[in-house]
Amino acid sequence: MAINKIVSSFADAMAGIKDGSTVLIGGFGAVGQPNHLLDALTEQGAKDLTIVANNAGSGRETGIARLMDMGRVRRIVCSFPRSAGSVVFEELHSAGKLELELVAQGTLAERIRAGGAGIPAFYTATAYGTYIGEGKEVREFKGRKYILEEAIKADVALVEAWQADRWGNLRYRTSGRNFNQPMATAADLTIVQSQHLVELGDLGPDDIHTPGIYVDRVIHVPYGDPPAAAPLAD
Amino acid sequence: MAINKIVSSFADAMAGIKDGSTVLIGGFGAVGQPNHLLDALTEQGAKDLTIVANNAGSGRETGIARLMDMGRVRRIVCSFPRSAGSVVFEELHSAGKLELELVAQGTLAERIRAGGAGIPAFYTATAYGTYIGEGKEVREFKGRKYILEEAIKADVALVEAWQADRWGNLRYRTSGRNFNQPMATAADLTIVQSQHLVELGDLGPDDIHTPGIYVDRVIHVPYGDPPAAAPLAD
């Protein structure tokens, strides 16, 4: 026998995700988004979800937007809900069908990191004295004011990686690291779609971005490159 | 002109360290200890120092023990002050000439990480209900009790790395990473002794353990391997 976290079907990858789960979704822009896992979650059927992600999706046909459009999301925790194309978010939110918790991007990242690190709460200067900080506990340390923020610990994390081995050790490709790295640490069930599967030992001990202890399942999804963000100059 | 953090003398590396400074010292056991920087600090003359390190030195001739033996350390913050050979620590501490703040190892690492990350304080379950946690603020989150711990931010960090470039980007070798990595982020002046100097660009963007923003000065100290911890079997 041997540890083998690699699964061969999306059904196996998604098995056991319950209604009411909190789901972390990696990615920043189009880079590092676990789109195939999002599609698989849509297929799997869990509903009444809380989604934690930097953005609230765009368009209607894919990813977070599709999941929301199907009425499967009760609440979203994010820093940048509104952007070009976030039509589903805006429809549902303005109709009162989707709760929003707006979080500063760094606080979001740190709350997730804290969730993975066993820190239940921490103080931060970010958002003190602003609308987002209103109602939060304020405390002074060494003459500066901070607010208290609590950790985010999730049931499920959906992560995209560049390379993975059977222990679940991961490497990301440049900007694909983003939220994937902290999110991988902060869920009871971390599911990874990886562009490449490699042999155990191919990733050097000093070169692993996410140690396998954080990863539960890996599925091979060699989908290629994300789309270009915009037309480029010659 | 160009950014060049590489200095060529220990005097340049240590310039400006003031009496009364708090100094973080990397290393765990003999591995990753910035011994040449410690000698240079001894030479430089700053006194009334607060030292933050996992151990309180061993022997009398080198490193932290020598600095303490010369009467230059007022206070030490560490998790494992007492071990085989910590004679100078024990002499000074029992004579009332050296203050000790005993901190659980993980709390020490996290307080340093918090210092580098702009988190003034955080809650942790470690040491709740123990002698070390006595007198600290207790707070309950989701039914579990935690104590409040404040960040450690230092004036100086002494760090040992395996590779460094002129921007101060660093890589460590296996167990040499230890406290060096968080400590590099948590001081106003981070000074690195590096076994190897490499050209800018030799360290791949995905492979840098400490980005150069955290590093102020680098000196080339190709001292070779640390000693074996103990005699080995054949």
Place this chain on the structure above:
Amino acid sequence: MTATATASTPTADNIKGWSRRDMAKRLAEDIPEGWYVNLGIGIPLMVSDFVPADREVVLQSENGILGMGPLQTKRTFDPWIVNAGKQNVTLKTGASIVGHADSFAMIRGGHLDLCVLGSFEVAANGDFANWTTSLKSVPAVGGAMDLAVGAKRIWLIMDHTSKDGKPKLLETCTMPLTAPGVVKRVYTNLAVIDITARGFELVSMTPEITFEALQARTGARIHRKD
């Protein structure tokens, strides 16, 4: 100090002042070699084009890049590298990548020498408002509040007045704050103004305008440097 000496409609004299490129260039020339700098989306990002070629300045992008280079061209295309504005950018030699938690630890830990942001409003006490004009619709905040409190200094690059001539440099911000008391300097089309303990302090201004006319376009007293 009153503004009675100036025209009742301050913009009627049609002073345009510096162009956006001029503003970005002035700001770029004030960045010393070796600074670590985060440039906000939009005009702030233009600053990178004007850093003198012989001066090494390291640009950070909140999504985890330290050592960001210019926008990609078809020749340098790599869709895996994006900046905070989700544009495809290049990496400079020496660049490093970290994840989001480590990137914001870098930002919030006080390691950036400078963050340059655009803004709707700024007040004489250093408050500024750049993330939303109103809380009526759902706003997006992104990394603005983290950068605002985390960088060693915040410089704003913004128009001195709104299109209809209303001051954007004020005694007190009217829009939802991004952060209180953090702005150190403002580069506008009309002037460069420091924010100190006594409020707005003039550093320089476009030759097209008089001090009195500048004051008339500003919602709080501008002090001259001693």
Place this chain on the structure above:
Amino acid sequence: MTATATASTPTADNIKGWSRRDMAKRLAEDIPEGWYVNLGIGIPLMVSDFVPADREVVLQSENGILGMGPLQTKRTFDPWIVNAGKQNVTLKTGASIVGHADSFAMIRGGHLDLCVLGSFEVAANGDFANWTTSLKSVPAVGGAMDLAVGAKRIWLIMDHTSKDGKPKLLETCTMPLTAPGVVKRVYTNLAVIDITARGFELVSMTPEITFEALQARTGARIHRKD
């Protein structure tokens, strides 16, 4: 429950029970494949020698190793790799290294399935004391308190009594606690005992001893499993 039925000096019958190797072996056989395990310095580290060869268990070392292998030999010598006890150890294929902050984030974040520690005392409520016998001299704590609260379960491996026959499994610890209420199971030379809501519960014991004699050597009631 009283201990009156047993000899007044419980160790006079000279029962030794299991050897340290036996204890380590019993514990090792209870670790399922795929668990992430931190083994404390000393006897706990012996456990790694007895994990069945066909069972993959991943060992963590608090100084940043995940996937630690056996001690180095002269043939595999690499002075850059040490464990928490500062012994030179090997890395297994698939091992990864992190720094101290990330290693203790792993430990404190509840990611280890198991931590095995030695102990001076353990109480029926799950409290244990393994870091110092007294606060009179300066103690060293290291990572014990972090591991104690961070791992999903704490199993202790320890002698059932002191050399002079005093129980180490107690109603209440007398020495300074490492952590309150965290121990799930105790492997001693005489028995394997779970700690549940009702206190000590016998899992198994050495055939050399009777339940009554075991109880007499224990400072709190031992329940039989239902």
